[in-house]
Amino acid sequence: MQYWLLKSExxxxxxxxxxxxxxxSWDGVRNYQAQSYLKEMHIEDLCFFYHSHECKIxxxxxxxxxxxxxxxxxxxxxxxxxxxxxxxxxxxxxxxKSFDHLSHLALVRQSRLSCMPIDKKAWDxxxxxxxx
DNA sequence: GCCAACGTTGGC
DNA sequence: GCCAACGTTGGC
Numbered sequence: 001m002q003y004w005l006l007k008s009e010x011x012x013x014x015x016x017x018x019x020x021x022x023x024x025s026w027d028g029v030r031n032y033q034a035q036s037y038l039k040e041m042h043i044e045d046l047c048f049f050y051h052s053h054e055c056k057i058x059x060x061x062x063x064x065x066x067x068x069x070x071x072x073x074x075x076x077x078x079x080x081x082x083x084x085x086x087x088x089x090x091x092x093x094x095x096x097k098s099f100d101h102l103s104h105l106a107l108v109r110q111s112r113l114s115c116m117p118i119d120k121k122a123w124d125x126x127x128x129x130x131x132x
Numbered sequence: 133g134c135c136a137a138c139g140t141t142g143g144c
Numbered sequence: 145g146c147c148a149a150c151g152t153t154g155g156c
Contacts, residue, residue: 007154031139052154093155112138112153140151
């Protein structure tokens, strides 16, 4: 089981859209590094759903279909994700940045990356913030 | 809305 | 294959 973070521009695809759709193809990733992470994802992996611009994690989705080529553009591929749940409270980038032991995250180091791994330790810690 | 930090393109 | 110019993303 691996953990990830997926960024979405809320004006394009918001958490509300995700809840309504329940299952959706995660397409439109056009960055080489992000694509390579998509390829590494497996069914049942969990992903934070992050709103860019608002800069906060709002929910959790799971991978329900592994990497497959996009039918319209064979140079790139997608995965499918399913809504798991909304976080009890959203967790902002500012808060994440306030912890030194989270400074290694690509979320902090590579702001432009839209799809990235989250190690289990960081995943558990961030989820723990939810209850506070 | 601005701009830093990338990624991409194309002329050489 | 280098790199200048340009385009894009996302945090602020």
